[in-house]
Amino acid sequence: MSSTAPKMDRTIEELTLNVTQEIHVRASLEVTFAALLEQLGPQNDTTDGKPMPMKIEPWPGGRWYRDLGGENGHFWGHVQAIKRPTLLEITGPLFMSFPVVSNVQYRLSEVDGGTNVSSVYCECDFNGRGGDFHGRAHGARRETSSFEKERGENFV
Numbered sequence: 001m002s003s004t005a006p007k008m009d010r011t012i013e014e015l016t017l018n019v020t021q022e023i024h025v026r027a028s029l030e031v032t033f034a035a036l037l038e039q040l041g042p043q044n045d046t047t048d049g050k051p052m053p054m055k056i057e058p059w060p061g062g063r064w065y066r067d068l069g070g071e072n073g074h075f076w077g078h079v080q081a082i083k084r085p086t087l088l089e090i091t092g093p094l095f096m097s098f099p100v101v102s103n104v105q106y107r108l109s110e111v112d113g114g115t116n117v118s119s120v121y122c123e124c125d126f127n128g129r130g131g132d133f134h135g136r137a138h139g140a141r142r143e144t145s146s147f148e149k150e151r152g153e154n155f156v
Contacts, residue, residue, distance in 0.1 A: 024116055100125045
């Protein structure tokens with residue numbers, strides 16, 4: 001019996017993506033955390049500004065998913081840790097539909113003039129199928145940061 005699986009000749013570094021970002025939001029810690037939950041949930045949108053509302057259950061083990069109605073949708077991850085208003089960590093496949101482990105962590109801290117948001121995105125693509133997903137994930141994280149900043153500063 002022969003295998004059709006691709007030959008794995010990639011290193012762990014080639015299968016792993018880590019993106020770390022920090023932004024400063026001119027809003028309180030509590031307001032920024034609430035805005036983050038809104039951005040990840042009902043106010044979520046794509047990098048080109050199209051609405052893509054999601055649902056997030058903000059408690060340990062809560063789901064983060066896209067509800068398409070009629071019991072259809074896409075699972076993105078679980079809330080691994082939450083400590084209001086300073087930590088939100090999600091683990092799961094996120095936007096990928098192949099064997100992968102992803103983790104995104106938001107740490108918020110109060111600073112002069114507002115809140116510092118540090119985000120860390122880590123991904124490991126077990127079978128090397130990700131290809132351009134690494135580049136797309138990096139670009140999406142960069143775009144999301146600007147949306148988070150804007151939403152936090154304008155959140156009422």
